[in-house]
Amino acid sequence: MSWKIDRVDGAALDLDEVLGVYRASGLGERRPIADRERFAAMLAHANLVLSARDDDGTLLGIVRAVSDFSYVTYLSDIAVIRDRQRSGIGRALIDATRAEAPAAKLVLLSAPAAVDYYPHIGFTRHDSAWVLNP
Numbered sequence: 001m002s003w004k005i006d007r008v009d010g011a012a013l014d015l016d017e018v019l020g021v022y023r024a025s026g027l028g029e030r031r032p033i034a035d036r037e038r039f040a041a042m043l044a045h046a047n048l049v050l051s052a053r054d055d056d057g058t059l060l061g062i063v064r065a066v067s068d069f070s071y072v073t074y075l076s077d078i079a080v081i082r083d084r085q086r087s088g089i090g091r092a093l094i095d096a097t098r099a100e101a102p103a104a105k106l107v108l109l110s111a112p113a114a115v116d117y118y119p120h121i122g123f124t125r126h127d128s129a130w131v132l133n134p
Helices: 015-025 036-045 091-100
Strands: 003-008 046-055 058-069 072-080 104-105
Touching: 003 091, 015 036, 015 058, 015 072, 015 104, 046 091, 072 091, 091 104
Parallel strands: 072 104
Antiparallel strands: 003 046, 046 058, 058 072
């Protein structure tokens, strides 16, 4: 089965469909999926959103990112439904994200389960990241 990746307007996505992908990917455990208003704002304000859909139009994966398209792109979320993980969709979403801003470095915070995946596809560990929670 194939898929197609498109750049989309996050605010125009079906919120329930997106939340379903976050639940089915496991990423929903670390995102505020119960707060629909906040999640809708997260989608609306990301200035780079990419979706992966199968031939029937089913949403299989999503990237939510913030980029200046020149120096850095922060890949806030990459979610692929569990039964399609390890099929190349995540890598294709990352490649498509890079293609939108080829001169910018790509930065992300890894989910614990994916820590060993990112070095495999060319990312390098950065030991000076800091988080200030609200």
